[in-house]
Amino acid sequence: MVKKLMKNKKKRLSKEQIVENKNRASFKKQIKDIFILSGFNPLNVQGFQFELGNRPNELDHCFIYENIIIICEDTIKFLKKKDLAATNGESFNRNHKLEKNESAHIILTNKERFIGILKQKFPDVEQIKIYNPKEFRIFYLYFEYGKQHISSEDENRYSYLKFIDYPTLNYLSIMSKSLKASFKYEIFRFLNLSRTDIGKPDPFGNNIKPIISSIIYPDSVTGFNNGIRMVSFMMRPSDLIENSFVLRKDGWEQNVDLYQRLITPKRIKSIRDFVVNNKTTFLNNIIVTLPPNVEFYKKENGKRLPVNIDDITNYSNNVEICIPVDFNSMAIIDGQHRVYAYYQDNENNISEQVIAKLRNELNLLVTGIIYPNNDKYDDPLERRKFESNLFVSINKNAKPVDADTLIQVQAIMNPTSGEAISRKVIERLNKEEPFTNMFQLSKVETAPIKIASIIQYALSSLLVAKNNDNSLYRYWLVKNKLNDDYVLRSSEDIKDYINYCVKYLKEYFKAIKSKFNSFWNKDSKLLMVISLNAFIIAFRETLKMCNGPQKYNFYSSVFKDWDFSFENSKDKNKQFPYAGAQYSKFAKNEIIPLFVRNYNTTK
Numbered sequence: 001m002v003k004k005l006m007k008n009k010k011k012r013l014s015k016e017q018i019v020e021n022k023n024r025a026s027f028k029k030q031i032k033d034i035f036i037l038s039g040f041n042p043l044n045v046q047g048f049q050f051e052l053g054n055r056p057n058e059l060d061h062c063f064i065y066e067n068i069i070i071i072c073e074d075t076i077k078f079l080k081k082k083d084l085a086a087t088n089g090e091s092f093n094r095n096h097k098l099e100k101n102e103s104a105h106i107i108l109t110n111k112e113r114f115i116g117i118l119k120q121k122f123p124d125v126e127q128i129k130i131y132n133p134k135e136f137r138i139f140y141l142y143f144e145y146g147k148q149h150i151s152s153e154d155e156n157r158y159s160y161l162k163f164i165d166y167p168t169l170n171y172l173s174i175m176s177k178s179l180k181a182s183f184k185y186e187i188f189r190f191l192n193l194s195r196t197d198i199g200k201p202d203p204f205g206n207n208i209k210p211i212i213s214s215i216i217y218p219d220s221v222t223g224f225n226n227g228i229r230m231v232s233f234m235m236r237p238s239d240l241i242e243n244s245f246v247l248r249k250d251g252w253e254q255n256v257d258l259y260q261r262l263i264t265p266k267r268i269k270s271i272r273d274f275v276v277n278n279k280t281t282f283l284n285n286i287i288v289t290l291p292p293n294v295e296f297y298k299k300e301n302g303k304r305l306p307v308n309i310d311d312i313t314n315y316s317n318n319v320e321i322c323i324p325v326d327f328n329s330m331a332i333i334d335g336q337h338r339v340y341a342y343y344q345d346n347e348n349n350i351s352e353q354v355i356a357k358l359r360n361e362l363n364l365l366v367t368g369i370i371y372p373n374n375d376k377y378d379d380p381l382e383r384r385k386f387e388s389n390l391f392v393s394i395n396k397n398a399k400p401v402d403a404d405t406l407i408q409v410q411a412i413m414n415p416t417s418g419e420a421i422s423r424k425v426i427e428r429l430n431k432e433e434p435f436t437n438m439f440q441l442s443k444v445e446t447a448p449i450k451i452a453s454i455i456q457y458a459l460s461s462l463l464v465a466k467n468n469d470n471s472l473y474r475y476w477l478v479k480n481k482l483n484d485d486y487v488l489r490s491s492e493d494i495k496d497y498i499n500y501c502v503k504y505l506k507e508y509f510k511a512i513k514s515k516f517n518s519f520w521n522k523d524s525k526l527l528m529v530i531s532l533n534a535f536i537i538a539f540r541e542t543l544k545m546c547n548g549p550q551k552y553n554f555y556s557s558v559f560k561d562w563d564f565s566f567e568n569s570k571d572k573n574k575q576f577p578y579a580g581a582q583y584s585k586f587a588k589n590e591i592i593p594l595f596v597r598n599y600n601t602t603k
Contacts, residue, residue, distance in 0.1 A: 024076050027145050028060075031072050034172045035063040039181035039346060040070065043122055050117050053106030062118075065184060066199050067131045068191075069118075069138045071107070073100050073161075076145035097142070097158045104140035104160035111138060135200070139191055143169060148437040148445070149430075162191075168252040170444040171262075175251075178263045182241050182343035189245055189328040190252055198327075211239050211323040215296070215312060216365070227372030228386065229309060232285065233321050234363035237342035241359075244288060245328040246336045247384070249408045250442040260332075260391070261405055262443055263340060271341035275362075276354045285365040286335035287394070289387065294370065295322040309370065321368070330368075333387050334394045338364065381415075403452040404443075416488045418460030421498060425463060426451050428502045434513040434520070438527065448522035453529045457583060458536040463501050470540045475548035476500045504549035508539055511555035519566040525576045526566035534578070534586035541587065542595040558598045564590065 013021070036042055040063035049058045061072035075096060107114045115133035122128055142161040150163040164172075172190075176183045188198070195208060202208065213233040247253070248260045275281065296312050297304040297320045304320065312319045323330075332339060342359045345352040369387075371377040377386075388409040411420035430439040430447075440447040465473045465488040476497050477486055488497060512526075512535060519526040543549065567574055578586045 023145070027076050027143075028074050030169065030173050031061060031074055031143055034169075034176045035061075035070060035072075035187075037176040037180050037346065038184040038187055039344070040065045040068075040184070041125065041127065043118070043125065045121075048121060050121075052110055052114060052117065053102075055106070057103050057106065064125065064127045066127055067135045067137060068188075068193070068198065069136055070141060070191075071104075071138065072141045072143060074143050074145070097154065097161065100140070100142060101158035101160050107140065108138060108160060111136065114138075131200070137193070137197060148447075167250075167442050167445040170446075171248075171251050171442075174444060175263060178265045178268055179340050179343045180345045182340065185242060185327050186245060193327070195326045208325055211235065211243070211325055212320050213323075215319040215321055226376075226386075227374065228377075229370045229372075230367055231290075231309075231312070231321060231370065232365065232367045235286075235366045236360055237281075237339060237362060237364055238359045239325070240286065240288075240330075240332075240339050240364060240366070241342060241344075242327065243323075243325055244330045244332050244339065246332045247387075249405065250444050260336065261402070263336065267337045268341050268343070271337055272343075272351065272355065275341060275358060276351050279354075279358065281338075281362050281364055284335075284338075285367050286339055287333040287367050287390065288369065289331045289333065289383070290368040290370050291324060291326075291329045292371070292373070293324050294368075296320070297322060331387070333369070333391055335364075403456065404450075407452060407455055416465050416494060418462075418464030419455055421463045421465065421494070421501065422455040422459040423451075424498050425459070425501045425505065426455070428498065429505060432502075432506065434506070434510050448527055449532065450529065454532055454536070457581070458533040458540075462536055462540040465497070469544040472501050472504065472543070472549060473497065475543070478548070505539075507550070507552045508555050509535070511552050511559060514556060515559040515562065516564075516566060523568055524566045525568050530576075530578055530580070530583060530586065531566060533583035534591060537583055537587040538591035538595065541592055545595060558594050560598075562594055 032042060043062040043064060045059040045062045047058075049056050051057070059071055060074045061070075063070045063072070112133040115128070115136055118125075119128050140161055141164055142158075143164045145166075147163075147165050148167070150165045155163060172187075175186065179186075188194075196202075213235060216232045216234065246260050248262060250262050296307050296309055298307045298312075299318050299320065307319065342355055344356070344359070371383060376382050392406070392409050407419050407423060411417065411423050414420060426439050427441060429435045430437060430441060435449075438447055439449045439451050441451065461470065462472060464471050467474050467477060467484050467486075473488070477484065479500070480496075488494060513520045516526055521527065525531055539549075546554070565574065566576065569575060
């Protein structure tokens, strides 16, 4: 009897195993929730194995929306220390990616057989019944737990997989929770899908009708001297949600030229509650960019006649705008919360019942920007410059724009400014030692070092493209044998200058890490803004003394005999002696004297 009880007694899990299981479950749920909240139908493929391509295959997740099938691989592998030593951690990753890349290739090249397998397994799923195999679009997404950045090597080597890094996963998770089923349109943009890719093909185009609205105000006098025009009209929230997108700086595009902030769920709820309770819209208008193929018509004797945009002011309010519809064809510059307050909720709660009706009945006042057809505004960066400037103009007296967003906007408006160069240098440093994945470049990332104060109070003055003793630009000019008044302008020059800055900052901070390796972690004071800014200021203030930036050995000798503690302690006797914004004081009292003391022996 005792033996039987012992046999049936379950083996206790260790604390590490309990944490691992929780992380695994949370990771899987996070992926699943993104697509379910966005309106995709989940297929229960857990434990389902099938033969295809002369080999067994299995899927972690599978979601379907109309004729779009998304397969997701959630990769979370916990290796014991002995396994890590044997595989170096990388062999498992490489082998697993190779295996899944082959699975994706097999599925994509045997699409009809794969759909047939799904039909047998899920005979009651409506989407699988109504579409034939050729009409399906299949995507294979690879989510790797905790992966901060995807290497171009992986993207090229495993080309049948679409990799999702941690910041992108976090962004998709945040936005799907905020926008629910309306977030599917951004997923379509992420997958590069247009309206014609979704659903049954329509050979005659009868199902896709343009949006037609009367012009309320044809603004010919905008105050802009660049040929940009604006027109105001009314549009249903449902049409705006389906046809618009927002260039969020913290989004999956991870592009330095974007500027919009994340959706704030609290603001969305507040506006949504207002609409539900009052059954009316906000009166202030939405600012969007219109697609280049908009058309204008005048109404005359019951007919609609085409008219040029330059002539619409001649016809008073007797002009209509015709906007071709397609997902993500209009960029929302201002008003994203007012638009997305009408999001589609999968839950049929009281709020959604009211909003579902108003989404197609109410109209929002929209001001559309129309760019002139010329070479300047064919360049996306020129459009972003105009839009970001307009965004700040609109919002400067509204909710305060956070420092990181302002830096992003300034970087777009002036790509050669100290802020722009600093942002790009930090992006590069974040990919390499000693700072790999340590800078928080986006609000959806979890990294120990925030960058706004570093750029504002230390780095931008070091990297500004001005010929002065305390800027790296002076020494870049010397290195390239350029005139003192040379202006940084071309993209090639900017790239070369960024490479130059990254090179010497890496040499400098590698020497610091080598000296204080025990403090090179998020729990010490070394990697906090107070210390990093002090080191950058010291670097800047000693450039002239050192005849420009130097290499690792030089800086290593400067810090060699420095005895200093970066311990983050509550003990008063061990407390770090500097706080707040005492960057300059720290640099002047502690770091710069090291250069003065050591320069004669190290030069």
